[in-house]
Amino acid sequence: MEERVAKETFEAAKRASVSQLLMKAGRLVNERALARVPEAPGRPRLRPSHTALLPHLDLEGTRLGVLAERLGVTKQAVTQLVDDMEAMGVLERVPDPTDGRAKLVVFADDGPTLLMQGMRYLAEIDGELAAALGPRRHAALSSALAAVIAALEGE
Amino acid sequence: MEERVAKETFEAAKRASVSQLLMKAGRLVNERALARVPEAPGRPRLRPSHTALLPHLDLEGTRLGVLAERLGVTKQAVTQLVDDMEAMGVLERVPDPTDGRAKLVVFADDGPTLLMQGMRYLAEIDGELAAALGPRRHAALSSALAAVIAALEGE
DNA sequence: CCACTTGGTCAATCTTGCTTTACTAAATGA
DNA sequence: TCATTTAGTAAAGCAAGATTGACCAAGTGG
Numbered sequence: 083m084e085e086r087v088a089k090e091t092f093e094a095a096k097r098a099s100v101s102q103l104l105m106k107a108g109r110l111v112n113e114r115a116l117a118r119v120p121e122a123p124g125r126p127r128l129r130p131s132h133t134a135l136l137p138h139l140d141l142e143g144t145r146l147g148v149l150a151e152r153l154g155v156t157k158q159a160v161t162q163l164v165d166d167m168e169a170m171g172v173l174e175r176v177p178d179p180t181d182g183r184a185k186l187v188v189f190a191d192d193g194p195t196l197l198m199q200g201m202r203y204l205a206e207i208d209g210e211l212a213a214a215l216g217p218r219r220h221a222a223l224s225s226a227l228a229a230v231i232a233a234l235e236g237e
Numbered sequence: 238m239e240e241r242v243a244k245e246t247f248e249a250a251k252r253a254s255v256s257q258l259l260m261k262a263g264r265l266v267n268e269r270a271l272a273r274v275p276e277a278p279g280r281p282r283l284r285p286s287h288t289a290l291l292p293h294l295d296l297e298g299t300r301l302g303v304l305a306e307r308l309g310v311t312k313q314a315v316t317q318l319v320d321d322m323e324a325m326g327v328l329e330r331v332p333d334p335t336d337g338r339a340k341l342v343v344f345a346d347d348g349p350t351l352l353m354q355g356m357r358y359l360a361e362i363d364g365e366l367a368a369a370l371g372p373r374r375h376a377a378l379s380s381a382l383a384a385v386i387a388a389l390e391g392e
Numbered sequence: 393c394c395a396c397t398t399g400g401t402c403a404a405t406c407t408t409g410c411t412t413t414a415c416t417a418a419a420t421g422a
Numbered sequence: 423t424c425a426t427t428t429a430g431t432a433a434a435g436c437a438a439g440a441t442t443g444a445c446c447a448a449g450t451g452g
Contacts, residue, residue: 099360100375100379100382101266101270101359101362101363101366102292102359103379103382103383103386104259104262104266104382105266105270106386107263107382107385107386107389108259108260108261108263108266108267109263110385110390111259111260111263111385111389112260114389115256115260129438129439130438131439131440137257145399147399147400155439155440155441156441156442157399157400158400158402158440159439160400161400161401161402162439162440178399181398181448181449182399182447182448182449183399183448184398184400184448185400201254204254204256204257208255211255211256211385214384214388215381219381219384220255222374222377222378222381223255223377223378223381223382223385224255224258226370226374226375226377226378226381227255227258227259227262229369229370229374230262230266230366230369230378231261231262231265232369233366233369233370234262234265234266235265284407284408284409285409286408286409300429301430302430310409310410310411311411312429312431313411313412313430313431313432314409314410315430316430316431316432317410336419336428336429337417337418337419337429338417338418338428338430339418339428339429339430340430
């Protein structure tokens with residue numbers, strides 16, 4: 083009897099938690115998205131840490147230190163990320179006109195092109211998810227996720 | 238004009254994608270869950286790879302090689318994970334009665350206790366999310382995520 | 393003018409989560 | 423019985439993503 087209850091509890095706990103579903107779904111989407119990016123030989127490959135940088139960039143250019151703060155990592159870590167993305171041709175460092183020490187991280191000439199290409203992969207996956215879920219649940223998912231993020235980030 | 242359109246496109250792309258929301262929400266939940274687990278000095282700390290092992294364990298005991306297959310990693314990788322979780326007091330290796338070479342990975346005496354403790358952290362977070370979303374959206378999120386995982390795993 | 397702070401870089405190192413290579417011991421079967 | 427397969431372990435190493443510490447050059451304030 084005891085045994086049986088334990089088993090049920092255990093099996094239920096395995097699936098029931100939204101937190102676990104969220105972690106798993108996030109991981110799967112991440113894998114799928116990165117798998118789609120073609121390799122450019124000679125240049126560093128796009129990795130999750132690079133894509134994590136993108137949402138923090140402003141079109142007008144962003145100080146490296148500001149990026150570090152937004153990402154919650156050290157400036158050195160960002161230096162490495164920006165180095166990579168410079169080598170990929172996505173970003174560029176330009177001197178900050180208002181402070182001779184500072185540099186602004188901006189999109190390179192064809193950065194937006196590459197970026198939009200990346201967005202297309204995400205859009206593709208979105209489309210696949212929408213097809214699997216149907217428009218209603220896809221919309222519901224989108225709004226629920228936004229609320230989750232707001233709740234978790236606003237701590 | 239051009240400039241303005243680019244900016245809008247860019248800013249919209251930053252948020253609009255469900256894929257991105259999913260990745261971000263997953264990351265945030267993960268961080269929050271791990272932050273809640275108290276450190277037990279002297280023993281290895283619980284890390285994401287450990288928690289990834291748990292859903293693949295059967296109550297009756299599971300062969301190490303089977304775990305490796307389910308996780309999609311080498312047996313050596315699982316050996317290391319099980320080593321850690323043995324040191325934490327969560328799991329135990331017992332000889333497989335049907336094969337002298339094999340070992341069964343089972344929960345240690347107080348393994349279920351520790352495990353349920355972990356589940357409680359997840360349940361807590363679930364509760365917080367439910368509170369933030371309201372019961373309707375929380376349920377919708379759960380069902381949508383299950384569908385996403387099914388779609389992505391069934392490839 | 394000089395001390396100090398600030399923005400960024402360089403180099404070395406650490407942790408995580410794996411892998412490859414090499415090995416031991418038990419099972420299997422011609 | 424003896425060669426081969428199978429279950430697991432041990433040790434070393436690697437790539438990713440960070441960190442710490444030492445540094446330089448440009449601003450800033452007494």
